[in-house]
Amino acid sequence: MIIRFGYVSTAISLWEASPSRTLTFTRYQKMSKAERTDKLLAVTHENLKSTERMVHYNIAHEIPLYRFSSSIAPLATHPEVKWDFVTPFRDQWREIGRLVKAKGIRTSFHPNQYTLFTSPRPEVSDNAVIDMEYHYRMLEAMGLENEGVINIHIGGAYGNKEETILRFHENLRKLPFEIKQRMTLENDDKTYTGDETLAACQKEDIPFVFDYHHHMANLGTMELEKLLELGFATWERIGLRPKIHISSPKTEKAFRSHADYVDADFILPLIDVLRSLGQDVDFMIEAKRKDQAALTLVEDLSKIRGVKRIGGATLQWK
DSSP states (O other): OEEEEEEESOOTTSTTOOSOOOOOHHHHHTSOHHHHHHHHHHHHHHHHHHHHHHHHHHHHTTOOEEEOOTTSSTTTTOTTTOOOOSGGGHHHHHHHHHHHHHHTOEEEEOOOTTOOSOOSSHHHHHHHHHHHHHHHHHHHHHTOTTTOEEEEEOOOOTTOHHHHHHHHHHHGGGSOHHHHTTEEEEOOSSSSOHHHHHHHHHHHTOOEEEEHHHHHHSOOSSOHHHHHHHHHHTTTTTTOOOEEEEOOBSOSTTTTSBOSSOOHHHHHHHHHHHHHHTOOEEEEEOOTTHHHHHHHHHHHHHTSTTEEEEETTEEEEO
C-alpha cells in the first residue's frame, strides 16, 4: 500500500508566499477606476507568483499533492466587480499548469463554506454556481480542467435533513455538466455523516472525499471498512486514486478544531483499515502547520516498522 501526502494552499516554510492576498470591496469602492484596475492586477499577480513558488517548493520536496488557494483572484465573483482575471495573466496561469503536469502533481480547489446547494434561498445556490464557475475557470486557465477537482460540502440541514438532501439534488442541476464532472463531496463534522455524503455521491456519480477527523466527530452507522470500500468505488469514473482529508483534534475539549500537526496515533486505526483493503490513497493534510505538518507526519510514520519512505512525501507499507 502506498500513501502520498500533500497540504493546503500555503507553504508556511516559505517567506512571504501567501497566495491569498486580498482586496476588500470596501477598499475597492474608495478607489478611482484606474486604481481599482491596477490593484486587482497587482494583487492577482502576487498571488500567482506565490502559487508558482509553492509549486516549485512542492517539486523540490517531492510533495505530490497540493490544494490551490481559492483566493488567487480577489473580488472575481463579486457581482459589482466581476473581471477578467485570466487574460492579463495567461502566461502565468499556463506556466503553473505546465509545472503541475510535468511533475505529476495532483491539484484541487476547496471553495468556502458558503458554496452550497442546500439553501432554500435560490440566490444562494445561484451564487454557488458562480463560485464553482470561478474555480473551474482557474483550472481551465492552467490547462488542468480534466485533472483537478473542486471539493465542497453538502451544506446545512435547515431543520429537515431529508427535505434538504432532496433540495441539494434539485439545486445541483443548475451546475454546468462539465463542472459537475470535476466536483467532489466531503463528509462534515456536524451535519452530514460519511454514510449520508456517500449516498449523495453515489446518486450523482460524484467522487467521495472521506475526511477522517470529521468522521470521528460525526459518526454514521456504516462500518469504516465498508464506507471506505464503497467510497473508493466512486473515484473510478475520473480515474484518480481516492483522496482522504487528514487532521487531528486540537484538544479533547476542542475535538472538531484542527491541531497544528497531525497526531500519528490518531490516524493509525484508519491506516490499519486501508492496509486491510490494500488500497493506495492520497492524504491531504489539513493541519494548521500545513506543509510542515505534512512532512512531519511523513517522518513520524516512516519510523514505524514495515514502512518505507519512497519519496519526499510518499510512504509504502509492506
